[in-house]
Amino acid sequence: MENVIILGTGCAGLTAAIYAARANLEPLVIEGSQPGGQLTTTSEVENFPGFPEGIDGFLLMDNLRKQAKRFGARFESDVIESVDFSGPVKKLKGAKNYEAKTVIVATGARPRLLDIPGEKEMYGGKGVTTCATCDGAFYRGMDVVVVGGGDSATEEALFLTRFASKVYLLHRRDELRASKIMADRAIEHEKIDIQWSTIPEEVLADDQGMMRAVRVQDAKTGQTREIEAKGFFIAIGHIPNTAFLGGALKTDDEGYLVSDHESGVHTGIEGVYVAGDCADHVYRQAITAAGMGCRASIEAERWLAEHEGLFAATATA
Numbered sequence: 001m002e003n004v005i006i007l008g009t010g011c012a013g014l015t016a017a018i019y020a021a022r023a024n025l026e027p028l029v030i031e032g033s034q035p036g037g038q039l040t041t042t043s044e045v046e047n048f049p050g051f052p053e054g055i056d057g058f059l060l061m062d063n064l065r066k067q068a069k070r071f072g073a074r075f076e077s078d079v080i081e082s083v084d085f086s087g088p089v090k091k092l093k094g095a096k097n098y099e100a101k102t103v104i105v106a107t108g109a110r111p112r113l114l115d116i117p118g119e120k121e122m123y124g125g126k127g128v129t130t131c132a133t134c135d136g137a138f139y140r141g142m143d144v145v146v147v148g149g150g151d152s153a154t155e156e157a158l159f160l161t162r163f164a165s166k167v168y169l170l171h172r173r174d175e176l177r178a179s180k181i182m183a184d185r186a187i188e189h190e191k192i193d194i195q196w197s198t199i200p201e202e203v204l205a206d207d208q209g210m211m212r213a214v215r216v217q218d219a220k221t222g223q224t225r226e227i228e229a230k231g232f233f234i235a236i237g238h239i240p241n242t243a244f245l246g247g248a249l250k251t252d253d254e255g256y257l258v259s260d261h262e263s264g265v266h267t268g269i270e271g272v273y274v275a276g277d278c279a280d281h282v283y284r285q286a287i288t289a290a291g292m293g294c295r296a297s298i299e300a301e302r303w304l305a306e307h308e309g310l311f312a313a314t315a316t317a
């Protein structure tokens with residue numbers, strides 16, 4: 001039986017792995033379908049402390065992985081499909097079966113995409129992105145497009161005004177979903193041009209394969225036209241990777257894991273902790289995920305120290 005199984009190898013999972021490994025718990029880290037998590041799709045990370053020149057997202061995650069390995073973390077490539085947290089021994093089922101005393105769920109979230117032509121082709125470095133905080137500074141002096149009408153889209157549009165010469169905010173309806181304060185700020189901002197009832201249909205490339213424009217349709221008249229821009233920021237919500245838990249842990253209506261404790265990482269189940277974007281729809285930053293991974297690991301370590309007897313009893317029963 002493992003002391004601790006960590007699900008996920010994004011910033012949250014790998015930071016939890018570093019802490020658990022340094023505490024001599026020999027954690028088993030299960031990599032899942034996107035090793036390294038969301039940062040591996042970002043070309044350059046400029047806001048992770050400690051890298052004054054910025055760092056390639058893939059390299060950062062590789063460094064975290066090496067750091068965890070150096071202290072004894074073990075890695076397994078598997079996708080967990082179901083869990084049983086009903087007893088003291090936590091059971092997980094993927095291609096293999098696993099048993100653990102504690103589990104840290106750090107499975108992240110994936111940005112919701114539009115599924116339109118050009119989106120995948122220009123994703124990551126060619127104009128299409130899902131993170132203004134990560135990529136906004138690359139669009140200094142250019143026109144960009146943000147898609148969505150919620151708090152994320154308005155926040156991203158406002159953030160992008162620091163760099164872009166003009167921000168087109170495309171929303172499919174004629175009223176923003178965002179909170180009034182955010183909506184008012186976006187509507188009033190001189191650099192933000194809200195394109196109401198506008199649906200993106202295709203991201204168009206120049207002859208270098210870089211974004212040059214987006215073709216949109218007017219939701220009311222059906223007419224199409226092009227908006228020229230170099231950046232296409234999709235902010236239509238995220239999908240937390242929690243469905244595999246099958247309701248074993250408490251979630252909110254959107255599927256984000258909910259903590260019942262001031263630490264923010266305890267679940268309602270003893271010995272099971274959460275960290276990172278699967279439990280955070282507000283900050284969603286690499287550094288906040290890393291912080292949660294650290295907290296989850298320390299809580300797991302403390303819980304194990306206090307409950308050693310529980311597993312000795314289980315082993316002899």
Ligand code: NAP
Binds near residue numbers: 150
């Ligand atoms: P959201 O509130 O679900 O908004 C998603 C937006 O994307 C909606 O305006 C929606 O349009 C639009 N959309 C969805 N699918 C679309 C599609 N296929 N094509 C075009 N548009 C599409 O998501 P969010 O903005 O990421 O916010 C999620 C949660 O986090 C919210 O509770 C929000 O308040 C919170 N949040 C808080 C902060 C903050 O407090 N600073 C910042 C960010 C997020 P419709 O309006 O027509 O449905």
